Amino acid sequence: MRELSSKKNQVCKLSINEQITGKWQKKTYRIIRELGYGATGTVYLVDSDRGPLALKIASEAMSISSEVNVLRHFSKVQGPSLGPSFFDVDDYVFRGKVYPFYTMEYINGQPFLPFLKAKGPEWIRVLSIQLLNDLQKLHEIGWIFGDLKPENLLVTENPTRVRWLDVGGMTRTGRSIKEFTEFFDRGYWGLGSRKAESSYDLFSVSMLMINCAYPSRFEKAGKDGKSFLVNKVKKRAILHPYMPIILKGLDGKYLSANDMKRDLLELIQSPASNKRNDNQRNKKMRRYQPSNRKKRSNADTFGKSRWLGVFESLLVASFLLILYILYLFGQNV
Structure with a gap:
């Protein structure tokens, strides 16, 4: 699984080889190493009776309850797993304080942008097609990814497959997006609302393609976000083949992820x-x-x-x- 970005205030620091046992399920997990931590909790790679898992622990239940609900919902959906598989939720009691945690599938893969840098720009369309295929399935069951960005994607090997991480930003269709990153947010660029709908995710896919050509990203300059982004696309030759698709995504002209995927397939041919x-x-x-x-x-x-x-x-x-x-x-x- 990817290394998460770090913050100064960590909710629960666990040591390598430390063992924690759930209060209710009585399952024991041994800490292998920290994967990272953020606003809602700390993620560790742990050893368990199921093998290696990812364990996320927080200071209070409300911090991770929405993530647990999303993972539980997807575990009941037939077909491919949309994100990490969910396994268990429990509490860890330490020095009289209760720390809620849950365990999920540990996805061992390469971060999205480093993978493309190593493999070449041709893989932009391959991974985008896979991603759009999964987004179509997600949208059909009434969910929007929301915080779609390279940090929330991994590429596994044998076979090569893009996988999702960090489902905390997933939102029910029709509601307001609850988590977003400005670069991938159409509201930041003045190109739409933050309503959870398929076009919001497809805008993010267009920005994901742009991010492949600008790994360090950039900030908005001026009031006309659309013209600014178009100029950025024109300055990168690797984006020229995708320009019509990127622009339709930015404009919200795709009705579904399948429509965007179809244009990418036609581009290949x-x-x-x-x-x-x-x-x-x-x-x-x-x-x-x-x-x-x-x-x-x-x-x-x-x-x-x-x-x-x-x-x-x-x-x-x-x-x-x-x-x-x-x-x-x-x-x-």
């Missing part, structure tokens, strides 16, 4: 996208081709160029096939 992939692979091939100081005949040059073209076409086809397999896996997992 477009000739222009294939040409971009060809160009990227041409650059990589030239980078690793050894220099040959001997002169070659025109026939040799033509033969090697033709072979190289066939090889590059196979690479492009293989890449697109991988994208479709990942997309289909995201629908079935």
Whole structure:
């Protein structure tokens, strides 16, 4: 699971190898290490009779009750798990004070932005398609993610899969978003309300794509948030293929996550996208081709160029096939 951001006032400090036992369920957990802490509590990696789990402990029940309710609700939903699986909730009594805690699935993966940096910008569309597929399922059962940002996403390996963390910001459709981060909040940019609806999450998906090109993010300058964001998109070449999709998301023109996902899939199939992939692979091939100081005949040059073209076409086809397999896996997992 990701390392959470730290704050000075920590509600309950537990030591490595310390064992805590729940007051009601009597289950024992051994602290392996701290994963981090925030406003609502501290998260630890623990060892249990189920294996490694994530345990979140708080100073009072109200701090984590909404998160427990959300996780419990999703554990009853048939199909893929929307976020970490929920396991247990209990109290830990220490020096006469009661600390509520709950345990959930420990997701071992790589943070969203570092994964893209390592794998390349082509993976923006793959992970976005997976994310949109899950958002569609979430919206269909009446929930909005709300605080959708890279810090709340992990990418697991074998198979490559984007997973959600920190469900504390999830809100029932129609209510006011209860947790948000300004960069991903359409209200901050003056492009909509903070009403919990599918278009709120899809705005955040567009900002997620922008964040991939601007990892350190930026603040709003001036009153016209839309023009400011459009200019930022234009300045990053890796965002140009996604510009129509990003703008529709910013404008709230998508009626559902499926609509946004469909546009991304069409982008994968477009000739222009294939040409971009060809160009990227041409650059990589030239980078690793050894220099040959001997002169070659025109026939040799033509033969090697033709072979190289066939090889590059196979690479492009293989890449697109991988994208479709990942997309289909995201629908079935």
